[in-house]
Amino acid sequence: MRRVGFWVCSALVFSSMVGTGVFTSLGFQAAVLSSPFVILALWVVGGVVALCGALSYAELAAALPRSGGEYHFLSRIFHPAFGVMAGVVSVFVGFSAPLALGAMAFGSYFSRAFPGVPPGVSAPVVVVGLALVHGLTLGVSGRFQVAATVCKVTLIVGFLVAGFFLAEGADFRPARGDMMLVASPAFAVSLMFVMYSYSGWNSAVYIAGEVQNPERVLPAALTAGTLVVTLLYVGLNAVFLASAPLSELQGKIEIGEVAARHLFGVSGGRLMSGIIAAGLIAALSALTWAGPRVAQVAGEDFRELSWFARKSGTGIPVQALAFQTAVVMVLLASGSFEAVLLYAQFALMTCSCLTIAGMLVLRWREPKLPRPFLCPLFPWPPLAFLAVGLFSLVYTVAVRPVQAGAGILTLAAGVCLYFFVRKK
Numbered sequence: 018m019r020r021v022g023f024w025v026c027s028a029l030v031f032s033s034m035v036g037t038g039v040f041t042s043l044g045f046q047a048a049v050l051s052s053p054f055v056i057l058a059l060w061v062v063g064g065v066v067a068l069c070g071a072l073s074y075a076e077l078a079a080a081l082p083r084s085g086g087e088y089h090f091l092s093r094i095f096h097p098a099f100g101v102m103a104g105v106v107s108v109f110v111g112f113s114a115p116l117a118l119g120a121m122a123f124g125s126y127f128s129r130a131f132p133g134v135p136p137g138v139s140a141p142v143v144v145v146g147l148a149l150v151h152g153l154t155l156g157v158s159g160r161f162q163v164a165a166t167v168c169k170v171t172l173i174v175g176f177l178v179a180g181f182f183l184a185e186g187a188d189f190r191p192a193r194g195d196m197m198l199v200a201s202p203a204f205a206v207s208l209m210f211v212m213y214s215y216s217g218w219n220s221a222v223y224i225a226g227e228v229q230n231p232e233r234v235l236p237a238a239l240t241a242g243t244l245v246v247t248l249l250y251v252g253l254n255a256v257f258l259a260s261a262p263l264s265e266l267q268g269k270i271e272i273g274e275v276a277a278r279h280l281f282g283v284s285g286g287r288l289m290s291g292i293i294a295a296g297l298i299a300a301l302s303a304l305t306w307a308g309p310r311v312a313q314v315a316g317e318d319f320r321e322l323s324w325f326a327r328k329s330g331t332g333i334p335v336q337a338l339a340f341q342t343a344v345v346m347v348l349l350a351s352g353s354f355e356a357v358l359l360y361a362q363f364a365l366m367t368c369s370c371l372t373i374a375g376m377l378v379l380r381w382r383e384p385k386l387p388r389p390f391l392c393p394l395f396p397w398p399p400l401a402f403l404a405v406g407l408f409s410l411v412y413t414v415a416v417r418p419v420q421a422g423a424g425i426l427t428l429a430a431g432v433c434l435y436f437f438v439r440k441k
Contacts, residue, residue, distance in 0.1 A: 021228045023238055026221045028166040030242030032303040034067075035169060038214025038358075039250055040293055041122050043257055044269035045210050045355060049203040053258045054191045059204065060254050063211035064247030066405045067218045069398035071243040073373045075236035078222040079390035080379070082231035085314035086111075086223040087368045092318070094375035101438070102431030103368045104315045107223075110427060111368075112308030113341055114361035115216065116301060117348035120144050122270065123297045129274050130291030140349055143298065147305045148342040152335050165299035172296045173249055176277075176289070180256030183280045187259040205412030206359075212409065213362040214250065217300075218243045219369070223307040226314075232389035270354060309337035319438040359417055363410065363424035370406040373399045 046056050083089050088107060092100025123143050124136025150161055198204055221228070221238050228234050257266065260276035269275055273293045278286030309325075313334035316326030325337040348357065376399055379386065392398055414421040 021224060021234075023234045025163060026224075026228060026234055026238035027242050028163045029224070029303050029307065030218060030221050030238055031246060032166045032169065032299040033217025033220035033307065034215060034242065034246045035173065035249065035296075035300060038210065038216070039253060040126070040273045040297070041118075041270045041354070042210040042214050042358070043254060043272045044266050046207040047263050048267040050198055050207055051263065052192060052195050052198060053187045053263065054189050055195050055198045055204065056207075056258065057189055057251065057255060058199065059207055059211050060251050061247075062405065063208065063215050064243075064250060066212065066402055067215040068240070068243050068247065069402040070369060070373060071218045071239040072236075072392045073376050073399045073402060074219045074222055075239045075390050076388060076392045077372070077376050077379070078235040078239070079232040080386055080388045082228070082235070083226050083314070085226075085311055086219065087372045088311050088314060090372050090375055091368075094379050095371075097318075098432050098435035099371065101315065101319075101435040102428055103371070104311055105431030105434060106364045106368050106427060107308070107311040108341065109344060110361045110364045110424075112304050112311070113344040113348060114357055115213075116144065116304045116308070116341070116345045118354060118358055118361070119297055119301045119304065120345065120349060121354055123294050123301065125270055126274065126290045126294040126297070129271055130287050130294060141346060143301060144305075144342060144345050144349070147298070147302050148338055151302070151305050152329070152333055152338055153331065161302060165302050169296040169299040172292050173253060176273075177249075177252050177256055179280060180260055180276070184256055184259035187255075189255070189258075202412045202416050205409050206416050208405070208409045209359060209362045209366070209413055212366060212406075213358055215243075215246070216362070216365060217303065218246075220303060220307050223310050226310075236390040305338070305341075308341050309334045312337035312340065321438040356420055359413065359420035360423045360427075363413055363421050364427050366406050366410055367424065367428060370403055370410070373402050373406075 043056070046059060050056050050059070077090050081090060081093055085104075086107060087103035088100045090100075091103045120140040120143055121136065124138075124140035127139045128134055128136045150157065218239060221235055221242075257272055257276045261272075261279045265275055265279075266272050271290065274286050274290045277289030281289065312322075312325040313328075314326075316322045316324060316334075316337070325334065325340065327334070327336050329335045376392070377396065380395075410421075
């Protein structure tokens with residue numbers, strides 16, 4: 018059933034991207050990078066890399082329009098073992114981990130707005146509630162996603178306007194030593210936080226099987242969504258940095274509350290925390306909607322995983338949705354925010370780099386394959402993405418070996434799983 022159009026696809030991309038990362042990760046960057054110029058440059062680089070990735074994925078999605086994302090692409094280009102690996106990463110890391118992180122952030126902001134409600138209560142409640150919404154019908158999912166996205170856009174634009182008039186300002190001019198920071202391991206690891214914030218630029222490809230005219234709609238939605246989010250991210254982080262001293266942002270998760278408290282006072286900070294918590298629902302909703310489709314496609318391909326492919330009478334993969342929700346609840350009960358984020362982004366970046374490398378391989382191996390959309394300025398966008406991705410991966414292994422090791426083990430487990438299932 019192909020019912021999803023451009024606006025719903027764009028809303029899915031926007032909501033998947035604008036969520037936990039932009040309202041939480043600046044504090045970790047401020048802790049290791051002392052320059053507002055370098056931090057803002059970090060977000061510009063992240064936006065350019067995300068756009069390069071979106072253009073590359075758009076070509077793949079138009080040429081190979083089936084739900085499943087990296088699982089489908091890597092299976093088709095390289096080998097089903099790589100597809101299963103990407104599927105495992107998508108189910109356990111790509112969607113479940115961001116959902117858990119988003120729920121943690123939601124609980125943290127919600128408790129700031131309503132001190133009587135502990136984060137450990139509100140986080141699982143929002144996860145289960147969204148699973149119930151997306152377990153109804155595809156139409157309900159689409160309408161809910163568009164409505165949540167409109168609310169989120171209103172929030173961000175309002176905050177940007179207020180910050181423009183009320184923020185005291187920050188010095189964003191480059192200073193001596195800034196270029197040394199850009200070439201440092203701290204910049205590379207901070208880039209993992211930023212790329213996590215931009216993750217979701219590829220979200221629409223996971224529901225490609227439900228999109229009308231995917232060869233036209235998917236490239237347009239991926240590109241438009243990524244461009245809009247890049248502009249908003251740079252503006253939003255400029256406001257955060259201009260609103261509060263860098264020392265107060267360092268190591269904080271609730272950076273939106275810290276900035277709002279400086280702009281509007283204590284009461285205004287609490288109100289903004291509640292608004293940000295409401296805005297996070299759109300990102301959590303997008304992940305809840307798209308994630309089960311990966312397990313569903315794997316279930317269609319492998320008999321031993323067919324349980325995930327079962328749908329309700331309205332076409333919703335409810336058993337895959339229930340499994341994802343259970344994994345999220347487990348992650349909520351274990352792990353710190355920073356550790357889970359770095360582990361998740363390492364595995365995600367590895368799969369994205371493999372997929373974009375696959376796009377280059379497909380161009381060389383199958384030059385006559387119909388491609389309704391061609392990546393502009395080829396081969397520079399995929400090469401730029403791979404260069405920055407490998408830069409951040411190598412430094413993460415060197416600086417955060419535990420999180421990188423956990424990501425590598427997850428990737429290896431995905432490859433091993435392939436040998437325990439057999440193709441239909």
